[in-house]
Amino acid sequence: MEWIERLNRAIGYIEEHISEKIDYDQIAKVACCSTYHFQRMFAYMANVSLSEYIRRRRMSLAAADLQCGDEKVVDVALKYGYSSPTAFNRAFQSVHGIAPSLVKEKGVSLRAYPPISFKIIIKGADEMNYRIEKKEAFRIIGIAQPLHHEIEKNFEIVPQMWQKAAMDGTIPKLASMMEGEPMGVLGVSVCNDLEEWKYFIAVASAKGIENQGLQEYMISPFTWAVFPGEGQCPQAIQELEQRIITEWLPTSGYEYDNGPDIEVYLNQEPKNSRFEVWIPVRKKN
Structure with a gap:
């Protein structure tokens, strides 16, 4: 329950600062986890990204302000962090489907998005296989690209990396250099709070990389x-990751540690993939 309480405290922090520039790092501190892992957990549990949730809340409040008060559109835009009226109009229309200048017209329909509240729902109908594994430090080698701190902005970067790596021969090259556990081609999200965020397509290996x-x-x-899975990727692995966060993690006695998420691909057949999801964990205090 403590884990859910932390998430709800983070929602409370967002509400308290909804008209300010919201610091994702501070939200994560309230939830007692890394910025990356908080965004992942939030998106899977709320079925909406953190940035989209904040935008919807702001536009809900902006609509109420415009409908019930005498404030000008430009003033409401500034109140919710939009220095550009054009950007505010675009955000408002994406949520409500109309321009903010029209909210007081007769018969106008608006959308309200109240604050989210998290709770545990016990499912338990489908088993989840997993193992807990302690592992010493290990080296990976591969290709890498920087990641955005708003994780939904990476939904194009990562698939493009995999597509390019499959077409230019990088994946077979890496597979030939593989040695040591975990055995497989790895997708590694290095997103702790102490260094630059990067995504690696890599393998575990001690081999040299000079001039490669x-x-x-x-x-x-x-x-x-460690959770095994199979099916068509990326859908199957995304579904497994969602179940880990929404079903296993809240009642497991563990919480996220500040390490990378690892996807281990055990074969190279996207339509019939076998894989493992590795998440870093620590025992709850």
């Missing part, structure tokens, strides 16, 4: 919760 256009990264020792 690759990067290396040392993954620190962690305890991992």
Whole structure:
């Protein structure tokens, strides 16, 4: 229950600062987890990204202000962090379907998005196989690109990386250099709060990378919760990750540690993929 309470405290923080510039790092601190993992958990549990949720809340409040008060559109725009009237109009119309100048017209329909409240719903109908594995530090080598701190902005970067790596021969090249656990081609989200966020397509290996256009990264020792899965990717792996966060994590006795998320691809058949999801965990206090 404590985990859910932390999420609800984070929602309370958002509400208290809804008309200010909201610091994602501070929200995550309220929830006692990393900025990356908070956004992941929020998106899977709320079925909407954190940035979209904040935008909807602001536009709900902006509509109420415009409908019930005498404030000008430009003043309401500034109140909710929009220095550009054009950007405010665009955001308002994307939520309500009309321009903010029309809210007082007769018969206008608006959308209200109240604050989210999280709670645990016990499902338990479908089993989840997993194992807990303690692993010492290990080195990965591969290709990498920086990631945005608003994670939904990465939904184009990562698939494009995989597509390019499959077409230019990078994946077979990496597979030939694989040695050590976890055995498979890895998708690694390095998104802790202490360094630049990056996404790696990589393998575990101690081999040299001179003049091969690759990067290396040392993954620190962690305890991992490892979940096997299979099916058509990326849908199957996304569904498994959602179940991990919404069903397993809240009642597991574990919480996220500040390490990378790892997807281990055990074969190279996207339509019939076998994979594992590794998440860094620690025992709750």
